[in-house]
Amino acid sequence: MSVSGFFGKAGLFFVKAARFVWTRFLCPVGTFFKRLWKHRKGRFGLIVVAALVFFALFAPLLTPYDPKTPSINEGYLPPSWTHLLGTDGNGVDILAQILYGTRVSLIIGLTSGLCVTLVGAFLGIVAGYYSKWAGGAIMRVVDVLLVIPTLPLMVILHKYVSSSYVMMIFIFIAFGWPGTARIIRAQVLSLKNGNYIKAAELFGAKRNYITRRHILPAVSHLLIMNCALASAGFMIAEAGLSFIGLGDPSAVSWGQLLVKAEGGAFTSRLWAWVLAPGAAIFFAVIGFMQIGYALEELLNPKIGGTGMTARAWGEATDAQIEEAEEQMREPSPEEAAAIREQVRSER
Amino acid sequence: MKLRYVLTRIFYALIILFVVISLNFLLPRLIFTDPAEPLLRGIPEDDLILRAAVRAEYGLDGSLFRQYFVYLGKMFTFDYGRSYVYKAPVFSVMFSKIPWSMILSLSAMLISVITGIHVGARAAKHRGKRPDKVLLGAATLTTALPSFWIALVFMMLLCFAVPVFPFRGAMTEGYSLTFHEWIFWIGVLLGVVAAGVSYYFTKKVFLLFVVPVGAFVLSALIAVPPADLADIAYHSILPIFVLCIGSIVSYALMVRNSMIAAVNEDYVTTARAKGLSERQVLFGHTLRNALLPMVTSIGMSMAGVFGGSVLIEKIFAWPGMGGLLLEAQNVGDFQLAQGIMFFYSFVTIVCNLLTDFVYHRLDPRVKLA
Numbered sequence: 001m002s003v004s005g006f007f008g009k010a011g012l013f014f015v016k017a018a019r020f021v022w023t024r025f026l027c028p029v030g031t032f033f034k035r036l037w038k039h040r041k042g043r044f045g046l047i048v049v050a051a052l053v054f055f056a057l058f059a060p061l062l063t064p065y066d067p068k069t070p071s072i073n074e075g076y077l078p079p080s081w082t083h084l085l086g087t088d089g090n091g092v093d094i095l096a097q098i099l100y101g102t103r104v105s106l107i108i109g110l111t112s113g114l115c116v117t118l119v120g121a122f123l124g125i126v127a128g129y130y131s132k133w134a135g136g137a138i139m140r141v142v143d144v145l146l147v148i149p150t151l152p153l154m155v156i157l158h159k160y161v162s163s164s165y166v167m168m169i170f171i172f173i174a175f176g177w178p179g180t181a182r183i184i185r186a187q188v189l190s191l192k193n194g195n196y197i198k199a200a201e202l203f204g205a206k207r208n209y210i211t212r213r214h215i216l217p218a219v220s221h222l223l224i225m226n227c228a229l230a231s232a233g234f235m236i237a238e239a240g241l242s243f244i245g246l247g248d249p250s251a252v253s254w255g256q257l258l259v260k261a262e263g264g265a266f267t268s269r270l271w272a273w274v275l276a277p278g279a280a281i282f283f284a285v286i287g288f289m290q291i292g293y294a295l296e297e298l299l300n301p302k303i304g305g306t307g308m309t310a311r312a313w314g315e316a317t318d319a320q321i322e323e324a325e326e327q328m329r330e331p332s333p334e335e336a337a338a339i340r341e342q343v344r345s346e347r
Numbered sequence: 348m349k350l351r352y353v354l355t356r357i358f359y360a361l362i363i364l365f366v367v368i369s370l371n372f373l374l375p376r377l378i379f380t381d382p383a384e385p386l387l388r389g390i391p392e393d394d395l396i397l398r399a400a401v402r403a404e405y406g407l408d409g410s411l412f413r414q415y416f417v418y419l420g421k422m423f424t425f426d427y428g429r430s431y432v433y434k435a436p437v438f439s440v441m442f443s444k445i446p447w448s449m450i451l452s453l454s455a456m457l458i459s460v461i462t463g464i465h466v467g468a469r470a471a472k473h474r475g476k477r478p479d480k481v482l483l484g485a486a487t488l489t490t491a492l493p494s495f496w497i498a499l500v501f502m503m504l505l506c507f508a509v510p511v512f513p514f515r516g517a518m519t520e521g522y523s524l525t526f527h528e529w530i531f532w533i534g535v536l537l538g539v540v541a542a543g544v545s546y547y548f549t550k551k552v553f554l555l556f557v558v559p560v561g562a563f564v565l566s567a568l569i570a571v572p573p574a575d576l577a578d579i580a581y582h583s584i585l586p587i588f589v590l591c592i593g594s595i596v597s598y599a600l601m602v603r604n605s606m607i608a609a610v611n612e613d614y615v616t617t618a619r620a621k622g623l624s625e626r627q628v629l630f631g632h633t634l635r636n637a638l639l640p641m642v643t644s645i646g647m648s649m650a651g652v653f654g655g656s657v658l659i660e661k662i663f664a665w666p667g668m669g670g671l672l673l674e675a676q677n678v679g680d681f682q683l684a685q686g687i688m689f690f691y692s693f694v695t696i697v698c699n700l701l702t703d704f705v706y707h708r709l710d711p712r713v714k715l716a
Binding site: 245 | 487699
């Protein structure tokens with residue numbers, strides 16, 4: 001193999017890889033965000049979540065204080081210009097704790113929300129479309145998991161397992177997926193008898209193909225909405241569990257801030273200490289929920305006005321429609337010859 | 348209702364119960380090398396006889412297999428072991444705490460169901476107008492705010508900023524001395540029996556809800572000495588209020604949605620065609636059918652009525668089941684924690700089963716699965 005040939009192939013590979021990444025990943029993601037931005041709720045959610053990510057990433061630049069170093073002389077300070085929200089009992093700035101706490105909330109909310117959705121979608125589709133036997137087994141597990149009271153179980157587990165956030169995420173996933181799996185399975189069961197899936201089966205389409213091509217797109221709005229709402233729910237759950245002492249007491253999180261507030265804010269009358277973490281949780285949750293609702297409205301074919309067809313035609317810009325028509329147009333004889341030539345050379 | 352349906356459901360419920368018991372048995376033994384270790388901590392290493400006696404007392408001797416069967420037998424004879432904090436059987440510890448949880452959660456549920464139905468019906472009647480918008484706004488607020496934070500804010504406002512309400516406990520002095528649990532439990536038991544009997548003779552489903560609740564209120568009133576009644580009521584106002592906020596909104600939302608869905612049904616058109624007044628159509632026909640989903644929801648939350656709310660009970664230092672669970676966790680009383688977990692699962696399973704039966708009785712369209 002010649003060197004130039006090698007580079008040529010490598011070059012072709014890079015071009016192909018770049019094209020693949022652009023068309024399959026960047027373009028859809030770009031249009032996705034564009035469409036979300038045009039939606040009123042979606043824009044609100046995007047702004048809030050972007051702000052949260054910004055706070056989480058650049059917390060050290062936004063506040064001069066460290067959220068863990070105590071300074072004994074500055075405990076229980078009321079809000080002032082040096083400490084905008086005051087300080088807690090150890091003299092740690094509360095605003096700094098809220099900014100750094102964004103990290104914990106985002107990581108816990110997003111990872112457990114994503115994992116719950118993925119696991120739930122996988123098991124739900126398997127239970128609904130693949131194997132009757134496995135489906136029955138999965139649904140029995142779901143029945144049991146939905147009955148087991150989570151909170152006492154977490155209390156019991158917490159006694160024996162180290163109280164880290166990784167453990168908390170694992171438990172969220174273990175007890176979060178049954179709900180998602182049940183919803184997805186119900187949807188898949190009703191889709192399975194749809195005429196277009198029957199038709200595809202008659203044409204000899206494989207199960208994996210039908211899942212990829214028909215079932216996943218049809219449940220995508222449920223999945224995305226579920227992911228957004230689950231993330232929001234797990235953020236609240238993290239705060240609640242931290243509050244009853246099941247979190248990591250050494251971590252900086254909104255829940256831990258409220259635990260400390262219960263101990264000291266009331267008697268020292270530092271209202272900002274109680275109000276600020278709640279407001280932070282509120283905004284984070286609202287942001288995720290609004291994104292979820294916006295996506296539901298954009299992707300769900302059954303909600304009128306902005307369904308699948310409307311997405312293709314009604315809401316598309318003139319340029320997009322022209323592009324689509326361009327792609328569907330019959331090729332002229334010269335173009336057809338060129339395409340044939342190209343196909344032949346690729347062989 | 349077919350007998351076969353009932354029996355299958357009970358069979359499934361028993362299987363789930365069995366799985367829960369097995370999990371409950373296995374978890375501490377899987378995670379923890381020796382669950383007897385915290386029990387034996389204070390006993391010297393060489394006192395083998397005492398150690399063996401303690402192990403036998405808590406069912407922790409012999410092979411895992413043998414322990415499992417001992418455990419199963421104990422579960423079915425209501426022997427949940429001994430709490431080593433309270434130095435009493437877990438069963439009796441739990442049963443002295445449940446009434447306190449019920450005082451909070453049952454009153455909160457009563458208030459929120461009644462208010463929720465009214466608010467929801469009102470919102471559905473004025474759909475898209477002000478009552479509806481207020482309800483939807485409140486729904487966004489209550490789902491996005493953690494319930495315990497709402498409790499903290501109200502505590503801050505009404506116990507500290509303007510000190511109107513007490514901020515901790517169920518009574519000003521010690522509570523457990525003056526509450527006659529046995530009177531309470533006999534009353535509740537009589538209420539349940541009375542509900543079954545009256546339902547059997549009259550076939551009126553609402554009796555299944557009204558009679559036990561009435562019995563609960565009456566027996567709670569009798570079990571508490573009259574002098575302490577006002578004190579307990581005063582202490583419970585704020586927790587009940589906080590518990591109500593979230594559940595009123597969720598019940599109201601449910602009623603609103605199912606009423607809006609029911610407006611287009613044929614029976615509503617029929618009722619209008621008969622010439623009934625709008626009020627009769629709304630409350631007699633639409634609401635009546637729209638309440639069906641409420642039955643499921645109430646049944647599901649019945650389990651919470653016995654278990655109480657851990658967060659609210661912690662914030663207000665209420666002496667109920669939620670507080671007991673946290674106490675068991677803090678001191679490492681694993682028999683107590685296991686007992687509570689078994690109790691929660693048992694109540695949840697039984698409530699789900701009963702809800703299914705009642706729902707089927709109310710709505711015969713539901714398929715027998």
